[in-house]
Amino acid sequence: MTLDIRTVTGGPLEVNTYVVGASDGPECLIIDPGAEVQKVQEAVAGRSVRALLLTHGHFDHMLYAQHWLDQGAKLYVHELDAPALRSPSLNLASVVNQTLLLPQADVLLHDGDVIREADMELTVLHTPGHTPGGVCFQHDHTLFSGDTLFYRSYGRIDLPGGDGRELYASLMRLMQLDGETVVLPGHGMKTKIAWERGAYR
Secondary structure, eight states: OOEEEEEEEETTTTEEEEEEEETTOSEEEEESOOSOHHHHHHHHTTOEEEEEEOSSOOGGGTTTHHHHHHTTOEEEEEGGGGGGGGOHHHHOGGGGTOOOOOOOOSEEEOTTOEEEETTEEEEEEEOOSSSTTOEEEEETTEEEEETTEETTEEOOSSSTTOOHHHHHHHHHHHHTSOTTOEEEESSSOOEEHHHHGGGGO
């Protein structure tokens, strides 16, 4: 099955929000709803948003989640980042003088879980380091990497919950994926596993 992936970049820290659906399907899901609602609505294009998938619990990746939750979408987050939904200090909204409080997640994720929404299946890879509950979502040769892996870079470890050893282990795990896997990160341009391997030997 081919995915219909639409990238919307927005919010105060230029987050990549991904609207993902099965080709020609009536439903979709949103990965990291940090871009402005109006921009994302254009990418949703009238489809039903079934779920919000968070790669981690930082405010910039879930700033506009509440709008989609009010429309009936379910919220998915790894269990270790779930406390950040209710804590401006953990989700870092307090750093920019904001308060972001979301309801409890509908589904707490664990490594190896398979998310079945909008006629798609995505596998959860727990990739801690940037945050304790950071995850990537994989579908065949597509990887939504959040703030674990960027083009020629990786997520910060100097924020609350960051851990350099864990992030290194997570990056090593990702480098084992097929080299042709396309990586769609939380910020910046896309990359491929093959392009990144040289940096993590």
